[in-house]
Amino acid sequence: MSRTRIKICGLTRPEDVRAAVEAGADAIGFVFYPPSPRHVDVERAAELAALLPPFVTAVGLFVNADEAYVRQVLARVPLQLLQFHGDEDESECARYGRPWIKAARMRAGVDLVEFAASHPGARGILLDAFVDGYGGGGKVFDWSLIPHGFARPLVLSGGLAPDNVAEAVRRVRPWAVDVSSGVEAAKGIKDARLITAFIAGVRNADG
Numbered sequence: 001m002s003r004t005r006i007k008i009c010g011l012t013r014p015e016d017v018r019a020a021v022e023a024g025a026d027a028i029g030f031v032f033y034p035p036s037p038r039h040v041d042v043e044r045a046a047e048l049a050a051l052l053p054p055f056v057t058a059v060g061l062f063v064n065a066d067e068a069y070v071r072q073v074l075a076r077v078p079l080q081l082l083q084f085h086g087d088e089d090e091s092e093c094a095r096y097g098r099p100w101i102k103a104a105r106m107r108a109g110v111d112l113v114e115f116a117a118s119h120p121g122a123r124g125i126l127l128d129a130f131v132d133g134y135g136g137g138g139k140v141f142d143w144s145l146i147p148h149g150f151a152r153p154l155v156l157s158g159g160l161a162p163d164n165v166a167e168a169v170r171r172v173r174p175w176a177v178d179v180s181s182g183v184e185a186a187k188g189i190k191d192a193r194l195i196t197a198f199i200a201g202v203r204n205a206d207g
């Protein structure tokens with residue numbers, strides 16, 4: 001059984017990037033969404049992404065961003081993966097010629113199979129609770145909404161934390177987990193101890 005990959009999202013400080021890398025994160029998410037308290041501007045993101053060693057993926061997160069802005073970010077920040085967290089359709093996600101994942105809002109009645117089919121180019125589907133219309137809300141959704149035997153790589157997200165991630169991994173067996181609020185001292189300010197505890201919880205569940 002392959003180990004569960006781990007994305008730590010919404011980093012804004014060099015010390016937090018270093019802590020997440022040291023703790024064993026596989027991916028670091030940078031939020032390019034100005035209304036978010038975790039938003040980073042292009043220059044700060046370039047500085048933070050430059051801290052990443054080989055084999056740690058820089059993920060750029062967008063919410064219904066206009067094409068010019070995404071291209072401005074891509075010109076300056078070495079992102080290996082794009083994450084679209086709004087209502088973007090396949091063509092809006094695929095136009096950049098970069099690997100990308102699409103966030104799905106998990107709620108009663110969601111048809112995840114149909115959602116994935118409408119985004120055939122997605123490298124994975126990120127499952128999130130969405131709070132107040134977007135992510136980073138620290139809210140767990142009902143994991144039983146996830147169909148068994150889902151064929152696409154799933155990134156489990158939404159309200160994960162050191163005290164629930166092991167259960168989440170054991171129940172869902174996702175390709176990866178993603179966390180923001182659950183490893184923070186304040187929005188956008190990560191806590192190295194919580195990051196370490198979160199990653200230990202994943203490793204524990206992986207066995």
Ligand SMILES: O=C(O)c1ccccc1NCC(=O)[C@H](O)[C@H](O)COP(=O)(O)O
Pocket residue numbers: 009010029031033036037038039061063085128134135136137138139157158159160178179180181182
């Ligand atoms: O993190 C944000 O502030 C954010 C803002 C707007 C859209 C998406 C956002 N985050 C997306 C992520 O990938 C988060 O890690 C995910 O929503 C989980 O967040 P949390 O429930 O706080 O762990």
